[in-house]
Amino acid sequence: MRLNKFIAESGVCSRRKADELIKEGRVTVNKQEAIIGMEIKPEDVVRVDGERIKVNTKFEYYILNKPKRVLCSNEDKFGRRLAIDYIKSKKRLFTYGRLDYMTEGLIIISNDGEIYNHVMHPRKKLYKSYIAKINRELEEKDLEALQHGVVIEGKRTAPAKVKRLGKREIRIAIFEGRNRQIRKMFETLGYNVDSLKRVKIGELTLGHLQVGDYRELTQEEVEYLKNL
Known part of the structure; x- marks a missing residue:
């Protein structure tokens, strides 16, 4: 499996963004700085920013009604609450379609890195x-x-x-x-x-979801995002 695909399937980001991370020297394979296009074997240890990543065997997709004063990030040095903290899951999750700290509302949370380009890229005109x-x-x-x-x-x-x-x-x-x-x-x-x-x-809505609550996407909603 190509390294950028491995990173995307681990849920970190899209393949395009993965190549950027590799160029920036933020990815290592077996403690050596990674190279774009390299192949990953099952026994290889891949790390992004020092944290080991693994390919997911199951993707999860959620909608959260994000409250104000909550960050769309995976860490914060000031200890502020993160959007992913609201989701009860054992998977390493990420936010897609970020909202700023003081904006509330619909945010997509998943461990499927390929969702990034479907939701965020301007050419999609979503x-x-x-x-x-x-x-x-x-x-x-x-x-x-x-x-x-x-x-x-x-x-x-x-x-x-x-x-x-x-x-x-x-x-x-x-x-x-x-x-x-x-x-x-x-x-x-x-x-x-x-x-x-x-x-x-796009066609995803909050519906009656209260602030701070979340739900899983339906299979139809997941297919909608993948087909954008």
């Missing part, structure tokens, strides 16, 4: 929908600006799908995944985001 509460009523010109794309950090965003739900409550859907993108889009137009919640990724 829309993620959010409910944003802002500090004042959204002006019509700014709603239209969001729909056409705004410039943040020198680069124009792709057009967003925007709908008013109330005077200060907006439903907005984007397929890009730039860091804190929705918050920055509103800030560029002069608004503060008081709260932000993701409610949908």
Whole structure:
């Protein structure tokens, strides 16, 4: 088995991301720095950032309604709570489609590294929908600006799908995944985001899942993600 496939099937990340980790010198095989394209034998010991990884024999897929002040990471030096801590599983799990620390809502958690590209890569144009509460009523010109794309950090965003739900409550859907993108889009137009919640990724929805609760994906939902 190729090393990048081995890493992906261990649940760490996609094959493409695995190659990046190898290039960065973060992967070792039998205590030697790994090389892109190398083959892995059953007896080989593979480590990523010093932690041994193994190919999973069974994949698990979950949706979590992430609370605020929870990290989408596998470790935190400050001891803050992690999204994966909510899942009762013996598998080494990872988050896909990350949410920032103060954003709540739908997050996919799995040990299937191949899911990353299906959910995250912009070429898939998989829309993620959010409910944003802002500090004042959204002006019509700014709603239209969001729909056409705004410039943040020198680069124009792709057009967003925007709908008013109330005077200060907006439903907005984007397929890009730039860091804190929705918050920055509103800030560029002069608004503060008081709260932000993701409610949908593609066809996956939170439904009646309460904050802090999770459920397993159905087989149909898993197939949907794999076929994106």
